[in-house]
Amino acid sequence: MRAAALALTCCLSLEAVDWTVQARGKAVTISAAETEATVFVFVSILCPVSNAYIDRFTALYGRYTGREVRFVFVAANANESEADIEEYARVNRLPYTVYSDRRQILARQLNASLTPEAFVFDRAGNLRYQGRIDDSLNPARIRTHDLEQVILAVLSGIAMPPRQTKAFGCTLKRART
Amino acid sequence: MTAAVAAMLVSMLLPVDEHTWPSLIAQQRGRVVLVSFWATWCAPCREEMPRLVRLAKLHGAGGLRLITVCADDPGGQSAAIDELRRWRVPEPAYIRNSASDDSFINAVDRGWSGALPALFLYDHRGKLTRSFAAGTPVTEIERAVKQAIVSK
Numbered sequence: 001m002r003a004a005a006l007a008l009t010c011c012l013s014l015e016a017v018d019w020t021v022q023a024r025g026k027a028v029t030i031s032a033a034e035t036e037a038t039v040f041v042f043v044s045i046l047c048p049v050s051n052a053y054i055d056r057f058t059a060l061y062g063r064y065t066g067r068e069v070r071f072v073f074v075a076a077n078a079n080e081s082e083a084d085i086e087e088y089a090r091v092n093r094l095p096y097t098v099y100s101d102r103r104q105i106l107a108r109q110l111n112a113s114l115t116p117e118a119f120v121f122d123r124a125g126n127l128r129y130q131g132r133i134d135d136s137l138n139p140a141r142i143r144t145h146d147l148e149q150v151i152l153a154v155l156s157g158i159a160m161p162p163r164q165t166k167a168f169g170c171t172l173k174r175a176r177t
Numbered sequence: 178m179t180a181a182v183a184a185m186l187v188s189m190l191l192p193v194d195e196h197t198w199p200s201l202i203a204q205q206r207g208r209v210v211l212v213s214f215w216a217t218w219c220a221p222c223r224e225e226m227p228r229l230v231r232l233a234k235l236h237g238a239g240g241l242r243l244i245t246v247c248a249d250d251p252g253g254q255s256a257a258i259d260e261l262r263r264w265r266v267p268e269p270a271y272i273r274n275s276a277s278d279d280s281f282i283n284a285v286d287r288g289w290s291g292a293l294p295a296l297f298l299y300d301h302r303g304k305l306t307r308s309f310a311a312g313t314p315v316t317e318i319e320r321a322v323k324q325a326i327v328s329k
Contacts, residue, residue: 046220049218113291114290114291114292114293117290131279135277135278135279138250166278166282166283166291167278167279167282168214168282168293169290169291170221170293171221171293171310172292173311174312
């Protein structure tokens with residue numbers, strides 16, 4: 001079902017594609033049209049797997065920001081407040097903003113399930129990738145840098161079918177509805 | 178702890194991957210099986226495990242078996258074994274040892290994202306009948322287990 005949904009979201013978008021996240025209590029609009037690639041990465045303050053990737057997130061952010069790639073790191077766990085997120089960013093000296101999606105509007109829209117999980121959209125708002133950052137929690141054993149490969153493909157204009165990969169991670173804690 | 182109890186506790190983790198997964202399940206035919214995927218880094222997994230152990234004890238005589246699969250790095254098993262022994266998790270206990278977690282996750286259930294904790298219920302024919310999201314109340318899990326047992 002997820003693979004089919006991925007296929008359907010590609011290449012059907014004719015309208016401008018926007019998303020909304022929160023920062024400091026205010027809504028922030030992210031527009032696909034503003035950059036060649038928009039990369040959402042769902043993270044968690046409390047997830048050891050997500051936190052093990054901080055250095056890799058920082059490296060990707062440093063390497064591609066300003067090259068027509070917008071990274072949007074999003075904390076969507078119901079039990080992680082904006083104050084928690086700001087403290088986390090300060091303590092970890094993150095060079096990037098971690099936005100909040102505590103009501104999980106974006107998480108539900110994209111069908112995010114775990115942390116870390118990345119979504120790459122192209123300028124037209126087509127979903128090009130959903131899944132892991134790379135193929136190994138242990139950086140010494142990485143063989144494929146999946147997220148980076150997709151970013152490069154989008155920047156190069158290489159046509160690829162939408163891709164999905166899976167890895168173990170922490171369940172996104174859903175808000176009670 | 179008596180010697181008899183100690184003998185039943187986990188002493189090693191058996192490797193499993195997407196190739197051996199089908200036979201792991203097939204070997205349990207005749208039993209209702211709850212498979213719990215967990216990791217030492219997964220706090221909700223560690224909260225849930227004692228409840229699953231209790232469920233396994235309550236319904237073991239009725240044909241329920243609890244199988245655990247650890248998603249830790251295969252190179253570092255001792256912490257996982259210590260945790261399983263502390264919770265008195267029964268054998269068999271496995272550790273994923275796949276060249277591709279993506280392939281392994283899909284071999285278990287194509288609808289599963291890889292999020293932990295993950296719990297899967299197989300009937301006595303080895304068919305996957307239910308998957309339970311993190312935070313599912315144990316009462317709901319127990320209800321499904323009982324239904325599977327009476328359906329044998």
